[in-house]
Amino acid sequence: MKGMAALSLAVFGFLVPTVQPLPAVVETLGTRKREASADITIDTPEGEIIVNDTKMKFITVPEGYDNKTRPGPSAPDVDCSIHVLKLGPFLEKDMLFPISYYFACNWTDTRLKVPDNHTFAYVDESAGSVWKPLPHPVPMSDTIIREEFVEPPLVIAGGTVYMLKKYTFNAPCVMKLYSFPHDQQFCNVPIMMRGGVKASWGAMMYWPVQDQPILMNMQAFRSVFRVEYLEFISWAGSTLSPKETCIYQKGYCDYGGSEDCHTTSLRCTEAENQNKSECINCSFFGGKCKTYQTPNCSSVLQKVDEFGIYWTNLELRLKLTRRLGYHILNSYIPSMSVVGMSWVSFWIDPSSAPARTGLGVTTVLTMVTLSGKVGGAPELNYIRAIDVWMLTCKLFVILALLEYACVNFTALTQKRKVEQMPEVDVERQTKKEVGQDLDLYDCDEKKPPPKFSVSTLTAEKVNRSVDHVSRVAFPAAFAIFVCAYFSFYLADSP
Ligand SMILES: *[C@@H]1O[C@H](CO)[C@@H](O)[C@H](O)[C@H]1NC(C)=O
Ligand SMILES: *[C@@H]1O[C@H](CO)[C@@H](O)[C@H](O)[C@H]1NC(C)=O
Ligand SMILES: *[C@@H]1O[C@H](CO)[C@@H](O)[C@H](O)[C@H]1NC(C)=O
Numbered sequence: 063m064k065g066m067a068a069l070s071l072a073v074f075g076f077l078v079p080t081v082q083p084l085p086a087v088v089e090t091l092g093t094r095k096r097e098a099s100a101d102i103t104i105d106t107p108e109g110e111i112i113v114n115d116t117k118m119k120f121i122t123v124p125e126g127y128d129n130k131t132r133p134g135p136s137a138p139d140v141d142c143s144i145h146v147l148k149l150g151p152f153l154e155k156d157m158l159f160p161i162s163y164y165f166a167c168n169w170t171d172t173r174l175k176v177p178d179n180h181t182f183a184y185v186d187e188s189a190g191s192v193w194k195p196l197p198h199p200v201p202m203s204d205t206i207i208r209e210e211f212v213e214p215p216l217v218i219a220g221g222t223v224y225m226l227k228k229y230t231f232n233a234p235c236v237m238k239l240y241s242f243p244h245d246q247q248f249c250n251v252p253i254m255m256r257g258g259v260k261a262s263w264g265a266m267m268y269w270p271v272q273d274q275p276i277l278m279n280m281q282a283f284r285s286v287f288r289v290e291y292l293e294f295i296s297w298a299g300s301t302l303s304p305k306e307t308c309i310y311q312k313g314y315c316d317y318g319g320s321e322d323c324h325t326t327s328l329r330c331t332e333a334e335n336q337n338k339s340e341c342i343n344c345s346f347f348g349g350k351c352k353t354y355q356t357p358n359c360s361s362v363l364q365k366v367d368e369f370g371i372y373w374t375n376l377e378l379r380l381k382l383t384r385r386l387g388y389h390i391l392n393s394y395i396p397s398m399s400v401v402g403m404s405w406v407s408f409w410i411d412p413s414s415a416p417a418r419t420g421l422g423v424t425t426v427l428t429m430v431t432l433s434g435k436v437g438g439a440p441e442l443n444y445i446r447a448i449d450v451w452m453l454t455c456k457l458f459v460i461l462a463l464l465e466y467a468c469v470n471f472t473a474l475t476q477k478r479k480v481e482q483m484p485e486v487d488v489e490r491q492t493k494k495e496v497g498q499d500l501d502l503y504d505c506d507e508k509k510p511p512p513k514f515s516v517s518t519l520t521a522e523k524v525n526r527s528v529d530h531v532s533r534v535a536f537p538a539a540f541a542i543f544v545c546a547y548f549s550f551y552l553a554d555s556p
């Protein structure tokens with residue numbers, strides 16, 4: 063075990079400088095493969111390199127080795143592990159997320175011998191390659207999968223073979239956006255293993271943190287989402303002809319501690335910080351994991367498909383919760399302040415029409431612009447939470463504008479009534495001016511003026527009271543809406 067730890071450090075030390083020049087690239091388009099030949103040339107005397115005083119030798123496959131035959135009589139165990147390098151950003155529009163990961167597997171092939179005096183050796187595959195399991199991520203969409211061998215296969219004494227590949231592709235994730243932006247999403251990355259092997263998630267000596275099968279570089283995780291937890295699952299059964307399936311491995315990793323990695327200001331890409339324990343913890347974050355008891359699935363694993371080979375699958379499931387910060391700053395606060403602004407109108411004199419209409423129209427237009435800015439909407443045919451919010455805010459500013467229309471209309475009708483009455487008055491007044499200049503205190507003429515003043519007063523009173531009621535009713539109704547909205551959607555996503 064101690065030797066294993068030393069070896070892991072040695073190999074990891076070797077891995078880092080070799081990551082840059084990628085030796086072989088296999089680009090897979092759908093299921094068709096185009097293979098580029100692996101030409102790894104490391105110029106060292108006698109094919110040996112020395113890492114921490116340990117001699118490493120390149121070996122070739124032995125005489126008569128058949129790379130089409132699986133090692134062992136039955137299905138060999140293949141333990142695999144993932145180090146996620148990049149995840150996200152999540153694209154709601156295309157329902158995709160880019161993912162990039164190192165995929166390492168180990169199995170036992172006793173046909174391969176490490177020379178004496180050496181603890182491990184790399185396989186020079188230029189003459190002939192070793193048997194390898196065939197992993198294949200199965201995205202539902204036709205995205206291009208970039209598949210690269212990072213290192214030549216490594217054999218350690220005893221015949222355990224290690225393989226390290228890197229995958230980059232856009233994984234599909236069907237998102238339900240009913241409660242956007244208070245939504246939680248479940249995305250999964252399935253990996254099909256062909257070739258009659260029993261694939262499982264396991265610890266991997268390549269990574270500096272070895273107890274978890276799935277590690278994630280939280281420093282590189284830049285997304286509006288937060289990883290809540292992940293599940294790792296291994297199951298038997300073909301995704302191409304799903305008749306019988308059986309889950310034989312299931313585990314759960316809590317990612318609660320991952321938030322610390324976003325708050326640390328450490329620059330873990332810098333060489334000086336690489337070996338700091340905080341950086342190792344965040345660059346190889348595995349969470350708190352536990353595995354569940356699962357059946358051994360021997361009945362399904364024994365069954366074969368038409369070609370005599372059964373399929374096993376590895377699956378990685380992520381639960382993501384959207385961070386609200388962006389939407390609070392860019393949707394909720396601006397729209398709330400615009401709605402608040404529309405209420406200023408109730409404190410402005412109803413007779414100053416330009417001020418009140420100007421304010422009303424401006425707030426309505428601002429709301430229209432704001433709701434147009436809410437991004438991330440694919441062509442959905444359902445209403446999201448943010449749409450409910452924006453529509454209600456729009457309704458509130460429109461109602462504030464309509465309230466003034468109402469007030470203005472009543473004022474106008476009152477004014478008309480009043481204007482019809484003093485017509486007589488004006489005629490008499492002119493008569494007065496022409497004929498009887500001095501007769502100002504005529505008792506008959508005194509009847510219309512009181513009527514005039516009373517009607518104006520009632521109209522003004524009505525308008526005032528409408529404004530007075532609005533001043534309380536609008537904010538109260540909006541407060542009730544805000545409470546109802548947040549209690550509904552926040553309760554929906556605990
Ligand atoms: C070599 O590995 C051992 C642990 O097995 C370690 O103590 C030592 O410091 C390493 N030497 C170098 C030069 O890294
Ligand atoms: C793979 O390697 C790990 C140690 O890194 C070991 O515990 C495990 O048994 C190996 N799996 C197989 C199938 O050889
Ligand atoms: C390698 O093995 C030979 C014998 O086969 C032995 O003499 C030599 O000391 C060994 N070298 C090391 C570094 O262990």
Ligand SMILES: *[C@@H]1O[C@H](CO)[C@@H](O)[C@H](O)[C@H]1NC(C)=O
Nearest residue numbers: 129130189190191192193194
């Ligand atoms: C077996 O080796 C040959 C020659 O190197 C190679 O072309 C072929 O792809 C290998 N097959 C498998 C299944 O690895």
Ligand SMILES: *[C@@H]1O[C@H](CO)[C@@H](O)[C@H](O)[C@H]1NC(C)=O
Nearest residue numbers: 333334335336337338339340
């Ligand atoms: C990190 O590596 C440097 C040398 O590169 C060494 O001086 C330092 O002690 C190491 N720090 C830790 C925490 O291992």
Ligand SMILES: *[C@@H]1O[C@H](CO)[C@@H](O)[C@H](O)[C@H]1NC(C)=O
Nearest residue numbers: 322338339340341342343344
């Ligand atoms: C990193 O993780 C190890 C093991 O989980 C823990 O002992 C150590 O305290 C952690 N370091 C930091 C800086 O969090």
Ligand SMILES: *[C@@H]1O[C@H](CO)[C@@H](O)[C@H](O)[C@H]1NC(C)=O
Nearest residue numbers: 356357358359360361362363
């Ligand atoms: C798996 O379970 C069956 C019974 O369900 C048992 O007969 C068999 O021995 C088990 N295999 C292993 C490898 O535990």
